[in-house]
Amino acid sequence: MFFRDDYLMGKRMSCHGPVWRRRRACPDGTPIYVSPFALAEFNVGCCLTTADAAVARQEAIDFLDTHGFQVPPLTKHTAPHYGELKARLMRRFDRKKLTKKHRAKWPEGWPDPTTSEKLGADEIDLLIAAQAIERNLVLVSGDSMRRIREVAPELQVEDWAAP
Numbered sequence: 001m002f003f004r005d006d007y008l009m010g011k012r013m014s015c016h017g018p019v020w021r022r023r024r025a026c027p028d029g030t031p032i033y034v035s036p037f038a039l040a041e042f043n044v045g046c047c048l049t050t051a052d053a054a055v056a057r058q059e060a061i062d063f064l065d066t067h068g069f070q071v072p073p074l075t076k077h078t079a080p081h082y083g084e085l086k087a088r089l090m091r092r093f094d095r096k097k098l099t100k101k102h103r104a105k106w107p108e109g110w111p112d113p114t115t116s117e118k119l120g121a122d123e124i125d126l127l128i129a130a131q132a133i134e135r136n137l138v139l140v141s142g143d144s145m146r147r148i149r150e151v152a153p154e155l156q157v158e159d160w161a162a163p
Contacts, residue, residue, distance in 0.1 A: 001026065002128075002137040003034045003069070019140075022160040033137065034069045035128045072131060082130035088151035089126075093119060121147045129155050 023032065039060065046056035064071065129148050132139040138156045139145065145157050 001030065001032045001140050002132045002135070003032070003038060003140050018163075019160045032067075032069050033072050033135075034064060035131060036071050036074060037124045037127050037131075039064075039071055041124060072135065074127070074131070078127070078130050078134050081134045082127055085126050085130055085133070085148065085152055089119065089121075089148070092151050119147050121145065132156070 026032065042060055043053075043057055046060070047053045063069075125143070125145065125148060129139065129145060129152065131137075133152065133155055138158050140158050140160050142159055142161060143157075144159070145155060149155050149157065
């Protein structure tokens with residue numbers, strides 16, 4: 001299992017109960033990871049919302065350690081998965097056909113060529129998805145990662161807070 005967002009530590013308190021029940025239901029020894037990118041995003045929140053960001057960051061690390069969560073590194077083995085995902089999205093969203101005015105630099109701004117709906121997935125989402133695919137892990141997230149799964153059906157996503 002690979003956690004993407006603030007299901008366990010963040011402000012989405014309404015989902016904590018169901019998520020923890022699912023976590024406790026995992027067989028003993030099941031590796032549970034928290035994406036380093038999710039941890040990085042959590043740190044942004046620490047810096048923006050608390051008076052003492054260093055204390056908040058240490059509390060997050062202590063929380064992960066106490067509950068046995070691992071934080072896998074980004075490695076040279078992640079890079080090809082990220083590259084392939086982004087290339088698939090670029091082909092799917094056919095950026096070459098867009099006018100320069102509509103050719104957003106970052107993937108969240110890329111419009112679907114048929115519906116003009118924005119992609120909505122950002123670089124962090126792509127990196128998290130690449131790590132999950134690389135390690136063949138289920139990505140636990142409140143975000144369905146629909147647009148990424150359109151080009152990467154091998155990405156397994158579960159929402160543990162969903163009824």
